[in-house]
Amino acid sequence: DRFGVYADIDAGVDRKYKLEFINNGIDRHFDPRNSIIYGIPWAIDNKDPNSHDLTTIKIAEEILGQSGKLSGQLFGSPEITDESFDPHILTKGKAFFCRFVMIRNILKNSLTLCDSIFPNYVSPIMKKGYLGDLALESKIYSSITGNRVSMDxxxxxxxxxxNLQRAITIREWQTKNMRGKLTDIDNLSPTGKTLRGHDNLAGHLFNRPKKFKWLDKTHIIPQLSRKKYEEAKSMFYKEMGWDYNGAPTESTLKKFKLEYVAAELKAKKPSYLSIKNDKVVIVNAGETWGK
Known part of the structure; x- marks a missing residue:
């Protein structure tokens, strides 16, 4: 007979310890169904895009009792945090904020700054309107290094x-189509098709609503709309200066003095692995690349 810890192990760890705040992956960790602003970084990044940006502003606004006020003052787009707007639709203001968040995530990782504190969206000082200082990273960098640089x-x-990270991803995936396409290879999808590609989210986010059990057990968040999500990707690509399939255009790379990267991507013919006559073969994708 099993006893003590061995009985627990024998019962199966996942079944025995089905805890509310762990073992749920993306569902608990900034679920894209809560906001498209979470959904874009989850698809675009190559790692967990852990970011407290949206959460920090929303919590501050809840404390102040003024939904959308801080995001409106900081970015001119109250719909970033105002829950009266559809959370699954990406607006121009939300697209700008997604880009801003991903840029500042690069800074946080490069300068080893706290994810919860930076960017400095919020201040406890009433006479400042509780607004923080978005230039704080550049001020810290300038003070420590002596190399004076502005926020911009x-x-x-x-x-x-x-953009360099994006180009490396394209090279390693051997395709400039980061958007993805519908395929028939996943029988788990209700439609018999699923979207395969880098810039994609788990299928259940589009198939199942979210039962929000933490603060309100009765609150249900709808599943994502594939149509809205693809439209959101298109808007974000445009905001980044990328083409329809999510690849940085040649002019965008040159803007950041990445001409050598542009030349490599232009010269390299993307390919992918396929099965033909029970053998693995390399197929030239024959893709074009936007200027």
Missing amino acids: ELDKQAEGVL
Whole structure:
């Protein structure tokens, strides 16, 4: 007979310890169904895009009792945090904020800054309207290194890193089509098709609503709309200066002095692995690349 810890192990760890705040992956960790602003970084990034940006502003606004006020003052787009707007639709203001968040994530990782504190969206000082200082990263960098750079200059350097990361992803995936396409290879999808590609999210986010059990057990968040999500990707690509399939255009790379990257991507013919006559073969994708 099993006893003590061995009985627990024998019962199966996942079944025995089905905890509310772990073992749920993306569903608990900034679920894209809560906001498209979470959904874009989850698809675009190559790692967990852990970011407290949206959460920080929303919590501050809840404390102040003024939904959308801080995001409206900081970015001119109250719909970023105002829950009266559809959270699954990406507006121009939300697209700008997604880009801003991903750029500042590069800075946080490069400068080893706290994810919860930076960017400095919020201040406890009433006479400042509780607004923080978005230039704080550049001020810290300038003070420590003696190399004086403005907020815009530092953001541009970080955006160059973001585009370089994107180009490396394209090279490693051997395709400039980061958007993906519908395929028949996943029988788990209700439609018999699923979207395969880098810039994609888990299928259940489009098939199942979210039962929000933490603060309100009765609150249900609808599943994502594939149509809205693809439209959101298109808007974000445009905001980044990328083409329809999510690849940085030649002019965008040159903007960040990445001419050598542009030349390599232009020269390299993307390919992918396929099965033909029970053998693995390399197929030339024959893709074009936007200027």
